[in-house]
Amino acid sequence: xxxxxxxxxxxxxxxxxxxxxxxxxxxxxxxxxxxxxxxxxxxxxxxxxxxxxxxxxxxxxxxxxxxxxxxxxxxxxxxxxxxxxxxxxxxxxxxxxxxxxxxxxxxxxxxxxxxxxxxxxxxxxxxxxxxxxxxxxxxxxxxxxxxxxxxxxxxxxxxxxxxxxxxxxxxxxxxxxxxxxxxxxxxxxxxxxxxxxxxxxxxxxxxxxxxxxxxxxxxxxxxxxxxxxxxxxxxxxxxxxxx
Amino acid sequence: xxxxxxxxxxxxxxxxxxxxxxxxxxxxxxxxxxxxxxxxxxxxxxxxxxxxxxxxxxxxxxxxxxxxxxxxxxxxxxxxxxxxxxxxxxxxxxxxxxxxxxxxxxxxxxxxxxxxxxxxxxxxxxxxxxxxxxxxxxxxxxxxxxxxxxxxxxxxxxxxxxxxxxxxxxxxxxxxxxxxxxxxxxxxxxxxxxxxxxxxxxxxxxxxxxxxxxxxxxxxxxxxxxxxxxxxxxxxxxxxxxx
DNA sequence: GAGTGGTCTAGACCACGAG
DNA sequence: TCGTGGTCTAGACCACTCA
Numbered sequence: 001x002x003x004x005x006x007x008x009x010x011x012x013x014x015x016x017x018x019x020x021x022x023x024x025x026x027x028x029x030x031x032x033x034x035x036x037x038x039x040x041x042x043x044x045x046x047x048x049x050x051x052x053x054x055x056x057x058x059x060x061x062x063x064x065x066x067x068x069x070x071x072x073x074x075x076x077x078x079x080x081x082x083x084x085x086x087x088x089x090x091x092x093x094x095x096x097x098x099x100x101x102x103x104x105x106x107x108x109x110x111x112x113x114x115x116x117x118x119x120x121x122x123x124x125x126x127x128x129x130x131x132x133x134x135x136x137x138x139x140x141x142x143x144x145x146x147x148x149x150x151x152x153x154x155x156x157x158x159x160x161x162x163x164x165x166x167x168x169x170x171x172x173x174x175x176x177x178x179x180x181x182x183x184x185x186x187x188x189x190x191x192x193x194x195x196x197x198x199x200x201x202x203x204x205x206x207x208x209x210x211x212x213x214x215x216x217x218x219x220x221x222x223x224x225x226x227x228x229x230x231x232x233x234x235x236x237x238x239x240x241x242x243x
Numbered sequence: 244x245x246x247x248x249x250x251x252x253x254x255x256x257x258x259x260x261x262x263x264x265x266x267x268x269x270x271x272x273x274x275x276x277x278x279x280x281x282x283x284x285x286x287x288x289x290x291x292x293x294x295x296x297x298x299x300x301x302x303x304x305x306x307x308x309x310x311x312x313x314x315x316x317x318x319x320x321x322x323x324x325x326x327x328x329x330x331x332x333x334x335x336x337x338x339x340x341x342x343x344x345x346x347x348x349x350x351x352x353x354x355x356x357x358x359x360x361x362x363x364x365x366x367x368x369x370x371x372x373x374x375x376x377x378x379x380x381x382x383x384x385x386x387x388x389x390x391x392x393x394x395x396x397x398x399x400x401x402x403x404x405x406x407x408x409x410x411x412x413x414x415x416x417x418x419x420x421x422x423x424x425x426x427x428x429x430x431x432x433x434x435x436x437x438x439x440x441x442x443x444x445x446x447x448x449x450x451x452x453x454x455x456x457x458x459x460x461x462x463x464x465x466x467x468x469x470x471x472x473x474x475x476x477x478x479x480x481x482x483x484x485x486x
Numbered sequence: 487g488a489g490t491g492g493t494c495t496a497g498a499c500c501a502c503g504a505g
Numbered sequence: 506t507c508g509t510g511g512t513c514t515a516g517a518c519c520a521c522t523c524a
Binding site: 003004005039040041042043046060061062063 | 511513516520521523
């Protein structure tokens with residue numbers, strides 16, 4: 001037997017799917033809905049929570065619950081085609097970059113395969129699509145690979161990309177690990193997502209032909225809007241099929 | 244100011260991290276904990292819900308709340324190295340496969356780039372690691388590529404892999420789309436995960452050199468245990484850097 | 487100030503698991 | 506049967522938004 005919560009969530013989901021509740025529209029207040037469905041407000045709120053993690057409803061404290069506008073999906077393209085990973089070209093993204101010099105701690109040292117406390121340049125990137133926060137990226141590069149001017153005049157977004165593709169030795173391999181987890185409180189607030197919504201977390205390592213890790217990135221994308229796409233081509237040589 | 248819920252969740256998380264609550268151990272009952280923390284049971288339950296989506300606590304109706312044993316991570320390796328995508332070799336996975344003949348609906352037809360209602364063979368794979376459900380895979384192959392015996396004697400897991408790598412024309416490209424979403428009720432129950440825990444959903448298309456999609460797969464992995472790893476190599480030719 | 491959602495309470499009743 | 510978690514109630518009080 002379906003619970004009241006799920007039954008109400010199903011009904012509201014249907015009202016959204018069939019357009020009886022339109023994108024951007026405000027739902028009746030929680031107390032009104034609770035009265036309509038003849039349940040208590042906590043029960044009704046748990047129904048809304050279901051729709052919230054599905055990305056169908058957006059809550060705004062003091063204003064109401066709103067049907068989410070059909071969300072433009074974010075597509076992360078893997079494989080190092082764009083080093084920053086964002087399809088920054090087609091969507092008008094505004095990006096703020098903070099550049100800092102830090103020292104590798106335990107986690108970062110392992111990621112970049114450098115000794116602990118070796119100097120790194122951190123690019124902290126927050127991209128917006130209009131008013132809406134879009135994604136969060138922390139990119140780490142060994143200091144000798146980052147332009148010395150980066151601290152004073154931050155690179156434009158993607159500037160590090162062209163910088164790296166001209167390296168010697170050249171780039172050889174991109175390794176990306178995708179996982180899903182709840183956002184940290186900071187991530188939830190900067191991305192303006194509910195802490196109940198999972199994020200897509202991508203850890204990227206880029207290495208050159210000498211095996212040196214020239215870049216590592218920690219990317220965080222809101223789980224309800226983000227996809228990551230990876231394309232791998234098989235290469236045929238004389239001996240058989242390889243990768 | 245942190246809410247009571249978060250404060251209690253933080254405290255319990257700390258008790259788990261420092262080993263004062265050990266893996267597999269049963270927590271005090273919810274009413275006991277509520278009394279200890281001097282909150283009502285709904286408040287305490289919401290704290291446990293936080294730890295639950297973080298994968299630290301497991302609830303068992305009628306038995307209690309348990310600290311999760313450190314979970315062996317599932318790593319999906321992308322790029323078609325193993326067509327089934329599971330690292331079946333090193334972990335003792337038992338897999339049940341159900342083979343069915345179906346007709347492509349709208350979604351599947353688009354995925355396989357075939358006309359609607361063209362015949363497909365579906366491999367419904369549920370893998371277990373010991374007692375614990377591990378992952379769910381629905382693999383679709385055009386009927387003429389699936390061995391005719393598949394319906395009577397289901398292929399061993401991975402059998403379709405070797406079948407496909409020997410194709411003519413040979414395989415050319417694997418395209419994988421990773422996204423995160425809440426599980427469907429069926430997925431939640433077959434994978435034995437809470438419906439509040441997001442899953443990693445991977446849609447895979449494998450094409451041959453003629454551009455024909457020879458396989459499509461819908462993979463579902465529990466979000467608290469799963470990673471997906473993609474490795475891309477750059478190929479250098481005389482003209483410059485390519486992929 | 488009026489209305490909204492956010493948090494929390496102190497219970498009630500039901501469903502499940504184990505002895 | 507007993508203790509457990511699962512669901513739900515009918516409120517209270519606070520914080521936020523907007524007129």
